[in-house]
Structures are given as structure tokens and as C-alpha cells.
Amino acid sequence: MSAAQQKRTSRPIAEGRISPTSLRSGPVRKTPIVYPALLSRVAQAFHERIPITDRIKDGLTYKDAFDGREAVDKIAYIIKTTDRNLALLLGRALDAQKFFHDVTYDHRLRDSANELYQFRTRLPSPFVSGELGQEQGTDSHAFFEVWVSPTTVGISPTPSPAPPMRQRRDSMSSDEITLPSGVFTLLTDCYSPTCSRDQLCYSIACPRRLEQAARLNMKPQPGLSKQISRDSLNDVPDDGTLWIHSVPQEIVNSVSDTEKKRQEAINEVIYTERDFVRDMEYLRDSWINRIKEADVIPAARLTDFLAQVFWNVHDILAVNTRLRDALSKRQKQYAVVDRIGDIFLDVVPHFGPFVSYGAHQLYGKYEFEKEKSANAAFAAFVETNERLPESRKLELNAYLTKPTTRLARYPLLLEAVLKHTPNDSSDKAALAQVVVLVREFLAKVNTETGKTENRFNLLQLDQQLVFKPGEEVNLRLRDEGREMVYKGTLNKRDGEIQVYLFDHALLFTKLVKTKQHEQYKVYRRPIPLELLLVTAPQEEMSGTMRSQQRKNQTLVRKSSFDKGRAMPSVVSAVAIKSDNKTQHSINFIHLGRKYYNLVLWASSPLSQRKWYEIIWKQQQAMRERSVIFDTVNLSEGFFSGPNKVNCAAPYSGGRRVVYGTDDGVYLSDLRDPNQHPVKVLALLDVLQVDVLEDYQLLIVLSERQVITFPLEALDPHDPMAGLKRAKRISSHTSFFKAGFCLNKVLVCIVKSSQLSSTFKTLEPIDQNIRGRAKPTFKKLLQGGNDTLKLFREFYIPVESTSIHYLKTKMCVGCSRGFEIVDLESLETQGLLDPNDESLEFVRKRENLRPMAIYRLQNDFLLCYDEFAFYVNRNGRRSRKEFMVHWEGTPTGFALHEPYVLAFEPTFVEIRHIDTGLMSQVIQGSNLRLLFADTPPSVNNSAANHGYQQPNPYQHGYVFLLSTL
Structure with missing residues (x-):
């Protein structure tokens, strides 16, 4: 025998197609996986190994099905035979006890790829059985299954019950399935103690007799003979x-x-x-x-x-x-x-x-x-x-x-x-x-x-879920349109975790069995898909995920509501050295104030990639359904290293942007996408910039000093030119805010400490008035201010953090909450009515930070760093059904009706101002709000500069920065 022939002879049978040669005419190539005569053992091995998936037959989709050829292949592999007819007979012995059935119930097992079969499944009860349960004493969580007495034609029943079978990991049934029982006599060992493979047995009924005769090169002896199975052929009409x-x-x-x-x-x-x-x-x-x-x-x-x-x-x-x-x-x-x-x-x-x-x-x-x-x-x-x-x-x-x-x-x-x-x-x-x-x-x-x-x-599933006390979450699994997209098992050191991907959330559970029923204990708080970030070792990421990682979000602006373009998915990779412990790992990160990071392991690279792709696909589908704001890169890769961008302000119809950075002020012309920002002012620690375009003024907060510059003095070719015409307005300044109040543009400069705050409001002086008297030589020598003039000055004995302009009054965010200041009488009072008991949840909270206030119709939307709600003009709670608890910890807010945007370092949370429901989430890294206002002076300056398209300032702009 040649070496190639020996190699072919010793090669074990693969789990695929097996040539239809007779088992009895040649030697068995390998010991069977289980004792082939015991139906329960064969059934269990078959159930664990047969691949099941959704199949289509005659235009109908059948869940968790397999075809007849696969079934015969797998049974032949289990008992290690090359006789497909023998494997078919053994499969029909399982079929006879209703272990599986033809999807149409028309016939028994056939060795055909065109015939589909399904395992006999149990239907767990997701309902309270009501009067049936009361009458029969059944449990509402009980699992029910139908079995009829097994058919025993050609099978010798065994007296002992078959062992229960473990649940398939990919099966929807959550209970154990009873296995068929019986002995398949054609595959039993010979009862004669003297029978061996190398000597012809005396019994003509010996199951080894044909094999022995073939091995000894003897003529066929009378006894059992193989018959061609006709049942696998197509039905012929009578x-x-x-x-x-x-x-x-x-x-x-x-x-x-x-x-x-x-x-x-x-x-x-x-x-x-x-x-x-x-x-x-x-x-x-x-x-x-x-x-x-x-x-x-x-x-x-x-x-x-x-x-x-x-x-x-x-x-x-x-x-x-x-x-x-x-x-x-x-x-x-x-x-x-x-x-x-x-x-x-x-x-x-x-x-x-x-x-x-x-x-x-x-x-x-x-x-x-x-x-x-x-x-x-x-x-x-x-x-x-x-x-x-x-x-x-x-x-x-x-x-x-x-x-x-x-x-x-x-x-x-x-x-x-x-x-x-x-x-x-x-x-x-x-x-x-x-x-x-x-x-x-x-x-x-x-x-x-x-x-x-x-x-x-x-x-x-909704009936079987068990939450930890105090961590209950309404997943709304009974809502119309809710969908279970995918489910599977991932591994952790303390056991298997069953993971469910819904159309809106990701759920982690652990199976808990009791005597009466099974339950799924919620392992970690469910993650809304908008707040889910999935990461993995760099080496294990697929090409799709790596390409998405390179799409870094930078600045975002409000676009037309008619756009349906989906935003790029933000998926970061964690650079972990691949070893046995981190192979196929998946990091599930819950963003926001409920942050946690759960690391699970998939069983194979294919399973890991499947999870990534299906989660990414579902998140993309959500974004496409809810896209309201898209991303536009204004500057990418230019501001890097130690030079951090701290603020930004658009002007000239949104076609130019001024950036304030750690080492100066930069100007960018968006009409030329290939042009990088140009440094126009050599300043340090620029924390705020604002442009009063009608007054041709640039206001800068640098090294705690408020300085104004005429826009025309900003020379892209000479960063020192603008400094020659600079006007210092204030020093030791905490922040400033420009806005519109009392029918005039105001600039409020704040000096704040832990115990008090001083406010100085100024009016800009129009720099464009022709014939205006020039300042005297004496005033120039004294450094006189011809850009801003004093309007009001007042004091509040608390630390202040923000300013908000209302129609006739100013609202100050401070450690006491929102304070309303009358700029004419300078009287100050708290915004919230102290007699409104429904606002106790605000007054009792410590370290609560008021951050934004917006007037919407006759009410005011108050945004704190933990929640948001409405009050009326008297400071009493209104729209009591409205209450928003932010998923993150916002550092800034913006309003674009009918949405309010909350910015936190890892995502932007966008909610509807009428319902409070989450409408969109934009993920990112190190996100910071740079600009979120409608400019105080709007005279359609775009038209004045010769631009044809409408001024986008009328809708406001929102900018954010992402630095990965």
C-alpha cells in the first residue's frame, strides 16, 4: 500500500458529505462518538452538533431548521459509518419519537437537501395563565410541552428514562428537552462472548457478520441484507x-x-x-x-x-x-x-x-x-x-x-x-x-x-427578567414595534452571560434555574444603544470597524432637517496586546453618569466579529432614523499638541470662524476648505472670544483680561498688527457674555469669587458711524475706551458661573440657583417660588449647578447639570409631566427649537423640548462646547457682504470639539 493510500485510509471521516459505501462491506474507520445503539445518546450528540439556521422552502421562512442531507451527514459522522441508508434508518428512529419533524409534517426523514426539519420545541409561557392557572394550579412562569407516546416500530424500548438534554446555546427554548429512548438493534454489539472482528461469528443475526465476511474475503452468507431505501425518493402519484x-x-x-x-x-x-x-x-x-x-x-x-x-x-x-x-x-x-x-x-x-x-x-x-x-x-x-x-x-x-x-x-x-x-x-x-x-x-x-x-x-423574556432591587429599568419590551435583533452567549470568568440586542438597547442576563421555572437575572444595567460604546483590541478589529475609528468627529453645526445622511459611527479601539486572556474580548461601555465597562469573551473570532457588525449596523439604523444634526469637519489635524482650542465664534454669515487657543487667536475662512486656520493675534490663554459683527468688534478674554479689537485690524500676515489697536476693558475677569436685552446689545463682564460676584454691563459703540468725532490726542494718550461704554454695574454676594439674557432682565446662574436681575432698578430675586412645594427636589439638592435657561412660549426651561424642568413666569413649576434626567453630566447647553442639546465629554444628548424624550445622541471624545448662541446683532450681515444665501445665524449655530 502506498503512503498516499495509507494516509487516505487513516484519515478520520469529516463532518461533511460521506460517500454512500456500505458500512458492512468495509471496516469501520473510527470509533463512534457515542454508543450508536442507544437512541438517547445519538439524539443528544445530534442535537449538539447539527447546525440550525433560518431556511426558506417554497417561499416560506422556517426558523431554526436543518435539511435532510445535513441530518444524515451528521448521524453518519456520529456513528462513524459510510452507509447513508443505515444513518437514514437511525435518523428515522429519532423522527418516529418526534425528536424532530418535517416542517410540513408530510413525511419522515429524507436524505435530501430540499427537505427541511425542525426540532420539537417547547413554548415557554410569557403570559399569566389566568383562570386556567387558578383552576389547574399551574404557575404563570411554567413551561409547557406536548409529547405523545413514542412509536416503537423496529425499536426495543429501554426501561430506564433517558437523561435530560442540555439546552442548545442558540435555541430559543429555555428548558430541557426530553430525549428519545430505545435501542437500535442493528447497531448493538453481538451477544456472543466469542464474537470478534477477525473471526466469523456463528450467529447469522450477528450485526458484525457482514463486516467479518468482508474482512475475511468470504462470500456473502445468508442473513441480514441491506435494502435500498425508497422513502427518500419523491412521492409518485397513485x-x-x-x-x-x-x-x-x-x-x-x-x-x-x-x-x-x-x-x-x-x-x-x-x-x-x-x-x-x-x-x-x-x-x-x-x-x-x-x-x-x-x-x-x-x-x-x-x-x-x-x-x-x-x-x-x-x-x-x-x-x-x-x-x-x-x-x-x-x-x-x-x-x-x-x-x-x-x-x-x-x-x-x-x-x-x-x-x-x-x-x-x-x-x-x-x-x-x-x-x-x-x-x-x-x-x-x-x-x-x-x-x-x-x-x-x-x-x-x-x-x-x-x-x-x-x-x-x-x-x-x-x-x-x-x-x-x-x-x-x-x-x-x-x-x-x-x-x-x-x-x-x-x-x-x-x-x-x-x-x-x-x-x-x-x-x-419580559416575564422572565429579574432585576436587582433598586435597579429596575423599563425596557418597554411589550411596546408595539419593539424588536429582538440578535441574541447569543458570551463568556465571563463567573460563567456564561446571555446577551440580547434589541432595536433600542443591549441587555446582559444570567440564567437562574429554580424547581418551578427558569428566570433571567439582569447581570448589568441595560445600555441604550445611543449610549453604548463597543471597543476591542486593535489587532482583532475588522476592517469596517477600523475605518469607522478613523472618522473623528470635530466640529458639529446644525444642518437642514431635510437631510437624511447618517452620521459616522464613533468607535474607538483600545490598544491591548493580543494574548490568550484578551483573545476575542469585547468591551461594552455604558457612557454617561451610569458609566461601567463590562468585558466579555466570544467563543471565536467569527462570533466576535458578528457581535461588532450587528451592533454597529443597529446603531447606524438608529442614527439614520433619528438624524437631526450632522457633523461637518471645520478643522481636522491642525490644532494638535499643546495648543488646545478653548472657544470659537462664527461670523460673516458663518463663513468665517475665530478660534481662541492657548497661544493666540486664529481665523479660518470656510469658503476655502484647503486653507488652514491662520494666527491673527499673539495672545496667551484665550478662554473666550465673541464677535459683534454689527459693531465690527472682536472681544477676547486672555489671561483674565477682556480686550477688544476692530475686525479690520486682524491681519493674517502679521499677528502683532491687531495688538496695536487693542483696548483693554477689564482685568481679573472670570468670564464675559454678550447678548440682547432691553432692545440693546450688552456685554456683561463678571469678576467672581467664592463669596461674591461683581457685574459690569457695557454697550458697544458703533465703529461704523461716519463723521463721528475722532478721539482727542489727550484721550489716546490715556488709553481711553472708544469701543464699549458702561451701562450698569451691580453686585451679588454669591459665586456666579453663568449669565443668560432675557427680554427685559438678566438671569444669573449662581450657587443659590437662578437669580433674576432687573437691569433698570438693579433689584435681585430668586427665580424659583419658595412657596411651591413641587420644587422641593431642587432646594434639597446640594452642589446643584444651574447652567442654562430658555424662554419657550410663556414658560422657562431650566437646565441644571442633573435635570431639566419648566417653570412659569412666577417661578412655579409648570408642565409637571415634563422632567428630564440627563444621561450624562453636561458641561454646556444649546437650544435649537424644538430640541435642547446637552454636551458632556463623551456624547451630545439631544432631547425634544415638548416631551423630554431622547431624539439623538452624538458620541465623541473630549467633547467641549465652543459656541452655542444666536449672535446679539443680526442685521443680515451676509447680504451686506454680498453673499446670496440667507444668513444661517437666524437659526443659531452649535459647535463642539473632539480631540482623540
Whole structure:
């Protein structure tokens, strides 16, 4: 034997296709994975190894299915045989005990890739059983399952019960499934103690006899022999259902071979329609009517039970009876049927009941199995009824699936007719149109069935969730439109974590089993997808994720609401050296004040990549649905190193931006995207800049000094030129704020300490008035101020942090809250009414920071660093149903009706001002608010500068900076 031959001989059988050579004609290549004669062991190994996924057959989608060829392959691999017929027989022994079933319940296991099968599943109860639970003493969390007595043809039953099977990690069933039991005698060991592989056994019934004879090169001996399985072949119609046997021979001889095939196809459509109507009549007569007469279900629940289980079977029966009668009448009138398309065109538009039935089928199955588990009398009735001759050895579930499977068969049957229909026949176009209509109904069935299954699973999970005390979160799993996008198991040192990805949040749970039922304990607080950041070791990130990482967000401005462009996903990578401990790890980060970082491990790189991609895809879908603000890069990569941007102010119709940085003031012209910002003022520690465009003034806070500059003095080629015309307004300044109040532009300069604050409000002097008297030489020598003049000055005995201009008054944010200052009388009073008890939650909080106030209609929206609410002009709580608790810790706010934006270092939280609901979240890193105001002077300066487009200042601008 050559080395290649030896290598082929010693190679173990792979888990794929196995050549159909006989097990008995050659040696077994390897010891079976389990003892092949015990059905329970084979079933458990099969269930753990067979891959299940969503499959499509005849236009219908079947969940968690596998095909017949895969099943035979896997069984042959488990018992280590190359005889596919033997593996098929063993698979049918499992099928006989209803371990799995054909999706249409029409036949047993077949060695075919076109036949789909599903495991027998249990339906956990997501509902409180109500009166059924009270009468039968069942638990509302109980799991129900239906089993009938196992068929033991060709199987020797074992007296001991089979061990329970562990749940598949990807299975929706959360309880253990009972395994088939029995002995498959063809694969048992020989009972003779002297039997061996190298010597012919004396017993002709020895399971090793053929193998021994082949090894010893002996002629076949009488005994067991292999028979070709015919069950794997397609069904062949009986002679009684063929068209050629239903018409006189002279008619058969008078038509062409093509027409014969067409008539056979039409005949199949008609007789299968008669069979389907007969099945629906069987449901009506043998189940619905007998249940009514049998008195096995309490009268109070009988009507609802029949409605839930059989739903609109009567409507389907009515439609298809009409179709059957029309087809039968046409067949009786004409021995050679010329057309049937017109009949279908008349009836198919009324196929709506099929869609309703398919969508409700899961709930019907649940109600049937729940009643059967809880009601012994009904269970006995079901078993007796399923054994009657008219059931044709099929259980009720087989008949309950026939409406959906019948709808799926119509395109196949009619396309067979189309195939043999001449092009000049009037039936050609009609049948093609019918096929299109039926496929539309099939698509609706798939869609509605998917929605039903999704809702059922969500209700089930919602019932089973257990939160830690004080950490309850309303995930709104029962809301209409809620979707379970993906689920799977990830690993942690203390065990497996079941992770659920919904359309709006990510949930981590841990399975907890009790004697009565199973529950899912919430492992960590659920993360809204807007606040979810997923990171991984750099080496393990896919190309898609790495490309997204390079898209750094910088400055953001408000764009048109008509834009539907999604924002780039912000996904950072953590540079971790790849080793055994960090392989396939995923970091789930909850952004905001509820921050935590949970590290879990996937079982493989494929699973890790799957989680990343599906989470990223769902976050992208959310952004596309809720995009309100998009990102626009104004400057990227220029400000780096120690030169940090602290503030910014747009002017010239938003086409120019002034930046304040640690080493000076920079000017950027956005009309030239290739031009970098240019330094125009050599200053240090510039913390604030503002432009009063109508007065051609630039106001700068540098090294705690407020300085003004004329805009025309800003020379991009000489950073020192503007300093020659600088005017110092104030020193030891904490901050300043320009705004519009009392019908005039004001600039308020604040000097604040822990105990007091001094406010100086000034008015700008118009620098553009022609003929204005020039300052005297003496005033120039004294450094006189011809840019701002004093308007009011006042004092507050508390530390102040912000200023907000109202229509006629000024609002100061300070350690006591919001204080209202009358600039004419200089009287000061607290904004909140001390007699309003509904505001106690504000007064009792310590270290609460008031940050922004906005007048909206007749109310004021007050934004603190923890929450936001409304008060009226008297300081009393209004819109009491409105209350926002910020997800993050905001450092700045902006208003663009109807949204308020809260900026915190890792994201921007955008909420609707009427509902308080979150509308959008923009993630980033080191986010800081640079500018968020409508400029105080708006005279359509864009038009004055010759620009044609409208001034975007009328809507306000929002800028933020991201430095990664």
C-alpha cells in the first residue's frame, strides 16, 4: 500500500458529505462518538452538533431548521459509518419519537437537501395563565410541552428514562428537552462472548457478520441484507390521481406529449386542492366540532380556546371550497382543460385569511400545548383523536400547518402548468399574474409571522427578567414595534452571560434555574444603544470597524432637517496586546453618569466579529432614523499638541470662524476648505472670544483680561498688527457674555469669587458711524475706551458661573440657583417660588449647578447639570409631566427649537423640548462646547457682504470639539 493510500485510509471521516459505501462491506474507520445503539445518546450528540439556521422552502421562512442531507451527514459522522441508508434508518428512529419533524409534517426523514426539519420545541409561557392557572394550579412562569407516546416500530424500548438534554446555546427554548429512548438493534454489539472482528461469528443475526465476511474475503452468507431505501425518493402519484387514467384513451392519444404534461400538472393542482379542502373539513368536523361536544374544556374558556387555536380556519375553508368547486366544475366540463388562470384570478385576491392565519399560528400552538399540559382530560382526548383512522396517522400540529404550506405550494404547482403552457395561450399571462399575487401573499405571511414570533419571544423574556432591587429599568419590551435583533452567549470568568440586542438597547442576563421555572437575572444595567460604546483590541478589529475609528468627529453645526445622511459611527479601539486572556474580548461601555465597562469573551473570532457588525449596523439604523444634526469637519489635524482650542465664534454669515487657543487667536475662512486656520493675534490663554459683527468688534478674554479689537485690524500676515489697536476693558475677569436685552446689545463682564460676584454691563459703540468725532490726542494718550461704554454695574454676594439674557432682565446662574436681575432698578430675586412645594427636589439638592435657561412660549426651561424642568413666569413649576434626567453630566447647553442639546465629554444628548424624550445622541471624545448662541446683532450681515444665501445665524449655530 502506498503512503498516499495509507494516509487516505487513516484519515478520520469529516463532518461533511460521506460517500454512500456500505458500512458492512468495509471496516469501520473510527470509533463512534457515542454508543450508536442507544437512541438517547445519538439524539443528544445530534442535537449538539447539527447546525440550525433560518431556511426558506417554497417561499416560506422556517426558523431554526436543518435539511435532510445535513441530518444524515451528521448521524453518519456520529456513528462513524459510510452507509447513508443505515444513518437514514437511525435518523428515522429519532423522527418516529418526534425528536424532530418535517416542517410540513408530510413525511419522515429524507436524505435530501430540499427537505427541511425542525426540532420539537417547547413554548415557554410569557403570559399569566389566568383562570386556567387558578383552576389547574399551574404557575404563570411554567413551561409547557406536548409529547405523545413514542412509536416503537423496529425499536426495543429501554426501561430506564433517558437523561435530560442540555439546552442548545442558540435555541430559543429555555428548558430541557426530553430525549428519545430505545435501542437500535442493528447497531448493538453481538451477544456472543466469542464474537470478534477477525473471526466469523456463528450467529447469522450477528450485526458484525457482514463486516467479518468482508474482512475475511468470504462470500456473502445468508442473513441480514441491506435494502435500498425508497422513502427518500419523491412521492409518485397513485394511478388513480393521474390525468391519463381519468379520461378515455382516445383523448389521451389525441393530444401531444407537451399537452399531456400540462394536463397532468393541471390535474395535480385540482386533486391537491380537493385534498386540502378535505383536510380543512377534517379540522372542522373531527376537532372543532368534537371539542365542542366532548366537554373536555370548561365552557367559560371553550370559545376563546377554539378561536385561538383554530383562528380563521373557517374563512380559509370558505375561500378554498369556492376554489375547489370552480376547478372541479371546469374539469368535469372539459376532458382537456384549456385554462385555469381565470379561476385563480377570481379567487386569489381573497387569500387574505392565509396571512392572518400564518401570523397567529404561533399563538395557536402555544394555547393548544398549554391546554394539553394543564388539562389531563383534554390530553387524553387529543391522543385518542390522533389515533383515529381519519387522522391518517398525523397529529393535530400537522393539520394546523397546512394552510401556510398550501399557500407556499401554489407557485410551484402553477409554475409547472406554466412550463408546459404554449405562449399563444390566454392562460399564460393569467397564470403568471396569479403566481405574482400568491408570492405577494407569501411575503406578507413571512413578514407578519416574523413580527408575531418576535413579539412572542419578547413577551416571554419580559416575564422572565429579574432585576436587582433598586435597579429596575423599563425596557418597554411589550411596546408595539419593539424588536429582538440578535441574541447569543458570551463568556465571563463567573460563567456564561446571555446577551440580547434589541432595536433600542443591549441587555446582559444570567440564567437562574429554580424547581418551578427558569428566570433571567439582569447581570448589568441595560445600555441604550445611543449610549453604548463597543471597543476591542486593535489587532482583532475588522476592517469596517477600523475605518469607522478613523472618522473623528470635530466640529458639529446644525444642518437642514431635510437631510437624511447618517452620521459616522464613533468607535474607538483600545490598544491591548493580543494574548490568550484578551483573545476575542469585547468591551461594552455604558457612557454617561451610569458609566461601567463590562468585558466579555466570544467563543471565536467569527462570533466576535458578528457581535461588532450587528451592533454597529443597529446603531447606524438608529442614527439614520433619528438624524437631526450632522457633523461637518471645520478643522481636522491642525490644532494638535499643546495648543488646545478653548472657544470659537462664527461670523460673516458663518463663513468665517475665530478660534481662541492657548497661544493666540486664529481665523479660518470656510469658503476655502484647503486653507488652514491662520494666527491673527499673539495672545496667551484665550478662554473666550465673541464677535459683534454689527459693531465690527472682536472681544477676547486672555489671561483674565477682556480686550477688544476692530475686525479690520486682524491681519493674517502679521499677528502683532491687531495688538496695536487693542483696548483693554477689564482685568481679573472670570468670564464675559454678550447678548440682547432691553432692545440693546450688552456685554456683561463678571469678576467672581467664592463669596461674591461683581457685574459690569457695557454697550458697544458703533465703529461704523461716519463723521463721528475722532478721539482727542489727550484721550489716546490715556488709553481711553472708544469701543464699549458702561451701562450698569451691580453686585451679588454669591459665586456666579453663568449669565443668560432675557427680554427685559438678566438671569444669573449662581450657587443659590437662578437669580433674576432687573437691569433698570438693579433689584435681585430668586427665580424659583419658595412657596411651591413641587420644587422641593431642587432646594434639597446640594452642589446643584444651574447652567442654562430658555424662554419657550410663556414658560422657562431650566437646565441644571442633573435635570431639566419648566417653570412659569412666577417661578412655579409648570408642565409637571415634563422632567428630564440627563444621561450624562453636561458641561454646556444649546437650544435649537424644538430640541435642547446637552454636551458632556463623551456624547451630545439631544432631547425634544415638548416631551423630554431622547431624539439623538452624538458620541465623541473630549467633547467641549465652543459656541452655542444666536449672535446679539443680526442685521443680515451676509447680504451686506454680498453673499446670496440667507444668513444661517437666524437659526443659531452649535459647535463642539473632539480631540482623540
